[in-house]
Amino acid sequence: MHGTGNDYIYVDVTKYPIVTPERKAIEWSKYHTGIGSDGLILIGTSEIADFSMRIFNADGSEAMMCGNGSRCVGKYVYEYGLTRQTEITLETLAGIKVLKLNIENGKVTSVTVDMGTPLEIERIRLEGKYPLQSTRISMGNPHLVTFVEDITSINLSETGPELECYPLFPDRTNVEFAQIIDKDKIRMRVWERGSGITQACGTGACATAVAAFENGLTERKCEIIMDGGTVTIEWEQASGHILMTGPATKVFDGEIEN
Numbered sequence: 723m724h725g726t727g728n729d730y731i732y733v734d735v736t737k738y739p740i741v742t743p744e745r746k747a748i749e750w751s752k753y754h755t756g757i758g759s760d761g762l763i764l765i766g767t768s769e770i771a772d773f774s775m776r777i778f779n780a781d782g783s784e785a786m787m788c789g790n791g792s793r794c795v796g797k798y799v800y801e802y803g804l805t806r807q808t809e810i811t812l813e814t815l816a817g818i819k820v821l822k823l824n825i826e827n828g829k830v831t832s833v834t835v836d837m838g839t840p841l842e843i844e845r846i847r848l849e850g851k852y853p854l855q856s857t858r859i860s861m862g863n864p865h866l867v868t869f870v871e872d873i874t875s876i877n878l879s880e881t882g883p884e885l886e887c888y889p890l891f892p893d894r895t896n897v898e899f900a901q902i903i904d905k906d907k908i909r910m911r912v913w914e915r916g917s918g919i920t921q922a923c924g925t926g927a928c929a930t931a932v933a934a935f936e937n938g939l940t941e942r943k944c945e946i947i948m949d950g951g952t953v954t955i956e957w958e959q960a961s962g963h964i965l966m967t968g969p970a971t972k973v974f975d976g977e978i979e980n
């Protein structure tokens with residue numbers, strides 16, 4: 723399944739337990755010898771929510787949260803008959819998220835996720851090879867957002883891995899570059915911690931929207947246009963919560979030796 727092109731392998735571990743998800747994420751994410759994906763997402767039970775989700779990047783590292791993945795989990799549990807609810811709570815390492823499913827003809831076409839509040843927001847000046855004025859934001863997972871005049875001038879393959887491992891981030895970070903198109907429209911590209919350049923990043927879209935508003939560049943609600951598609955982010959003034967709305971798409975079902 724994918725959310726705006728950010729594709730993961732989804733496994734219902736209540737039916738198909740996976741003993742070494744770190745290893746399987748590496749093995750199955752490979753494009754020529756595996757399935758090919760940005761990582762592996764495990765759907766499970768929860769004592770404190772309707773379902774649980776764990777997300778492993780393509781390098782096997784486990785992350786706290788996956789925005790695009792959470793939308794696809796909502797689609798999965800509804801369309802595979804694990805629930806008839808259209809509002810679902812999902813336990814993640816970044817806390818419980820609330821999903822509102824948008825259903826058309828029995829299919830989940832898009833999902834609105836309450837991503838909670840941004841945990842840390844800090845403007846920082848990077849020194850050295852990339853002297854940048856950036857904003858560090860945690861959505862449960864770490865993000866470094868840098869606004870540029872022309873996003874096509876950024877060589878993400880070169881800058882991404884350098885900034886992912888910048889000394890300020892002991893656990894590495896996701897890296898977003900963004901260009902303001904309008905007060906409610908941002909073009910963003912992402913180098914993801916543990917997966918490299920992906921088509922989109924849900925938590926990264928949230929971080930980008932928060933950084934833009936904090937820097938006075940946009941309104942509280944805006945579209946984040948990424949390589950693989952667009953999500954709508956609203957940072958609610960009353961609750962302080964961030965709402966992310968975007969598509970969820972199933973590509974195929976398959977079987978693989980575990």
Ligand SMILES: N[C@H](CCC[C@H](N)C(=O)O)C(=O)O
Pocket residue numbers: 728777779784785786787788789790791863864896914915916917922923924925926
């Ligand atoms: N690479 C991220 C996890 C996946 C997040 C992203 N795919 C999303 O949609 O939020 C990290 O290590 O924090």
